[in-house]
Amino acid sequence: MQRGAVEGSKGVIFETIPENLDMNLPKTFRIADFGCSTGPNTFFAMKNIMEAVMLKHQSTQEANLRKTTPEFHVFFNDHVDNDFNTLFKTLPPNRPYFAAGVPGSFHCQLLPEASLHIAHSSYALHWLSKVPPQVMDKGSPAWNKGKIYCAGNEKEVTKAYFAQFKADTDAFLKARAQELVEGGLVVVQIPGVPNSKVLPSQIGGGLNCEFLGDSLADMVKMGNITEEKVDSFNLPMYLPSIEEVKMVVEMNKCFTIEKICSLSHPSIYDSSPLDIERTCADVRAINENLMQDHFGSENMDQLFHLFGQNLQKNRLLYDKAVRQDVYHFALLKRKGNI
Amino acid sequence: MQRGAVEGSKGVIFETIPENLDMNLPKTFRIADFGCSTGPNTFFAMKNIMEAVMLKHQSTQEANLRKTTPEFHVFFNDHVDNDFNTLFKTLPPNRPYFAAGVPGSFHCQLLPEASLHIAHSSYALHWLSKVPPQVMDKGSPAWNKGKIYCAGNEKEVTKAYFAQFKADTDAFLKARAQELVEGGLVVVQIPGVPNSKVLPSQIGGGLNCEFLGDSLADMVKMGNITEEKVDSFNLPMYLPSIEEVKMVVEMNKCFTIEKICSLSHPSIYDSSPLDIERTCADVRAINENLMQDHFGSENMDQLFHLFGQNLQKNRLLYDKAVRQDVYHFALLKRKGNI
Numbered sequence: 153m154q155r156g157a158v159e160g161s162k163g164v165i166f167e168t169i170p171e172n173l174d175m176n177l178p179k180t181f182r183i184a185d186f187g188c189s190t191g192p193n194t195f196f197a198m199k200n201i202m203e204a205v206m207l208k209h210q211s212t213q214e215a216n217l218r219k220t221t222p223e224f225h226v227f228f229n230d231h232v233d234n235d236f237n238t239l240f241k242t243l244p245p246n247r248p249y250f251a252a253g254v255p256g257s258f259h260c261q262l263l264p265e266a267s268l269h270i271a272h273s274s275y276a277l278h279w280l281s282k283v284p285p286q287v288m289d290k291g292s293p294a295w296n297k298g299k300i301y302c303a304g305n306e307k308e309v310t311k312a313y314f315a316q317f318k319a320d321t322d323a324f325l326k327a328r329a330q331e332l333v334e335g336g337l338v339v340v341q342i343p344g345v346p347n348s349k350v351l352p353s354q355i356g357g358g359l360n361c362e363f364l365g366d367s368l369a370d371m372v373k374m375g376n377i378t379e380e381k382v383d384s385f386n387l388p389m390y391l392p393s394i395e396e397v398k399m400v401v402e403m404n405k406c407f408t409i410e411k412i413c414s415l416s417h418p419s420i421y422d423s424s425p426l427d428i429e430r431t432c433a434d435v436r437a438i439n440e441n442l443m444q445d446h447f448g449s450e451n452m453d454q455l456f457h458l459f460g461q462n463l464q465k466n467r468l469l470y471d472k473a474v475r476q477d478v479y480h481f482a483l484l485k486r487k488g489n490i
Numbered sequence: 491m492q493r494g495a496v497e498g499s500k501g502v503i504f505e506t507i508p509e510n511l512d513m514n515l516p517k518t519f520r521i522a523d524f525g526c527s528t529g530p531n532t533f534f535a536m537k538n539i540m541e542a543v544m545l546k547h548q549s550t551q552e553a554n555l556r557k558t559t560p561e562f563h564v565f566f567n568d569h570v571d572n573d574f575n576t577l578f579k580t581l582p583p584n585r586p587y588f589a590a591g592v593p594g595s596f597h598c599q600l601l602p603e604a605s606l607h608i609a610h611s612s613y614a615l616h617w618l619s620k621v622p623p624q625v626m627d628k629g630s631p632a633w634n635k636g637k638i639y640c641a642g643n644e645k646e647v648t649k650a651y652f653a654q655f656k657a658d659t660d661a662f663l664k665a666r667a668q669e670l671v672e673g674g675l676v677v678v679q680i681p682g683v684p685n686s687k688v689l690p691s692q693i694g695g696g697l698n699c700e701f702l703g704d705s706l707a708d709m710v711k712m713g714n715i716t717e718e719k720v721d722s723f724n725l726p727m728y729l730p731s732i733e734e735v736k737m738v739v740e741m742n743k744c745f746t747i748e749k750i751c752s753l754s755h756p757s758i759y760d761s762s763p764l765d766i767e768r769t770c771a772d773v774r775a776i777n778e779n780l781m782q783d784h785f786g787s788e789n790m791d792q793l794f795h796l797f798g799q800n801l802q803k804n805r806l807l808y809d810k811a812v813r814q815d816v817y818h819f820a821l822l823k824r825k826g827n828i
Contacts, residue, residue: 179602179603179604180605223602225601225605232578236574236575236578237574243593250592250599250600251593252592253574253578253590253591254590254591255578255581255589256589261588263563263588264517264518264588265518267563
């Protein structure tokens with residue numbers, strides 16, 4: 153999914169970065185990828201951004217006054233449990249940039265003040281710093297009974313999840329505003345719903361969570377885990393609409409929105425039939441760590457086996473839902489006086 | 491050993507850094523530790539350097555014109571096989587700096603041009619990028635017959651090893667000269683011999699290698715490894731004299747030597763008897779990776795068991811030799827025109 157977004161947004165990156173990068177290019181141009189995981193997607197994303205910066209550099213280069221080409225310093229960030237050893241071992245050889253790894257939560261400042269030129273984040277901001285506590289509180293009107301994610305059909309649940317998304321994204325933007333130079337850019341890709349009338353449960357990204365929840369319910373019926381165990385679990389994830397993303401950026405006040413749009417994942421134009429096995433592997437890769445912390449690693453094989461069965465049973469529904477998957481692309485520029 | 495050098499050189503660092511840091515302190519002050527390993531020694535070393543920079547900052551701060559305190563950005567470098575995951579997980583909480591990991595060989599440029607203010611390296615430069623090929627070539631006058639390290643009693647062997655040390659240290663200094671700003675500092679601690687009349691085999695650091703070689707010879711006699719296997723192994727390590735360190739820096743031409751001295755390891759003032767078990771563990775931690783690549787991990791338990799026996803047999807000799815161990819401290823300043 154993330155690789156598709158990296159490739160799919162190459163066009164809009166090549167168009168919007170040169171257009172909006174109105175600073176004089178510095179000798180050292182610093183780029184950071186927040187929530188980079190272990191690669192290789194992050195390497196492709198960074199390559200696209202550097203190429204877009206070089207387009208700008210070449211277009212402003214006077215024929216008789218050769219400006220020196222900027223050197224790129226690329227910072228790869230993810231939380232401290234990320235496998236940086238693998239990331240480092242798979243860095244492209246002969247890369248035209250200096251690489252560094254930065255461990256820590258991207259909801260905090262991670263780089264010195266006004267030292268960064270472009271901040272990038274792909275398929276990371278929909279992960280929340282925590283599950284909003286109300287949704288697991290049986291006494292709260294926001295109790296998310298029988299669900300493990302924000303399906304969108306319970307107003308109070310959605311309100312609690314959106315509040316967390318808003319707080320987290322605001323913290324992310326505040327931290328980036330500290331790190332970026334004036335005129336520096338934020339490029340984000342966030343998976344979400346195509347418009348506010350479509351519920352998360354009607355898109356592929358939401359259905360994956362729905363089927364994971366169904367599989368957990370199956371395991372309760374089979375007596376392998378307790379209902380209580382399932383009730384005390386929710387995924388810290390929110391699939392926003394583009395209006396919600398826009399609202400959060402505007403409330404934050406540190407950035408102007410230079411471009412915002414929803415893009416379809418390139419794979420949806422692919423008419424080949426649903427590959428159940430591959431989808432299972434993808435969903436497992438994304439969710440396993442989180443879920444085994446709560447349900448135990450001994451239950452993971454069964455959980456994802458049942459997930460595959462639920463996917464198979466609902467493949468027509470899923471095929472249709474996947475076609476509604478979008479990601480929101482936003483290019484933001486750091487204001488001068490904040 | 492390295493921790494001792496970090497603590498032992500605190501005084502000279504506090505004295506020489508404020509004295510030689512004659513630049514205007516920048517808003518972002520960048521420090522890098524080359525060959526940092528997995529911590530915690532590197533954290534103590536970086537703390538000492540930051541405190542020394544702050545001494546300079548406080549001494550030049552006018553009472554009525556408060557200068558902003560610099561923000562520190564610390565880069566932790568080691569080769570790509572280093573365990574950065576452990577390094578990152580053990581970073582001090584509430585550290586007063588931004589941290590980044592930089593994978594790669596410190597014989598190459600790893601950071602952008604003129605972006606660094608202080609480069610540090612402790613107990614790393616005595617490791618060579620490779621064993622000089624002549625010392626393992628039976629047809630060469632530099633063949634290191636029956637030894638696995640540069641013991642110092644064979645002129646041609648020493649010449650070959652020193653040539654490699656010179657080439658590697660020159661590459662290190664050239665790379666740092668690229669990275670450092672004009673007036674930027676290099677702080678190094680290199681274990682070595684106290685003067686050119688003392689052979690490496692007469693100090694603790696050399697005797698460790700001597701006893702490892704003896705233990706391998708024992709294993710040949712026992713029929714567990716072949717003589718050929720031992721003949722094709724040498725440690726990529728050189729313990730220089732202070733004159734040799736000085737010569738390499740002067741030949742490199744990018745730096746002025748602001749301070750150079752040999753310091754004794756603080757533990758030699760410690761009159762407690764030799765702790766065989768601890769010495770074995772230290773020597774194993776340092777050499778095991780290198781040796782198991784060549785001799786196989788199945789032979790490591792026996793090798794270090796025999797090493798302990800050889801140490802025990804020669805404890806009087808070893809006790810005396812350890813008192814000759816020194817490390818060379820050098821503070822270098824990057825010249826303006828290079």
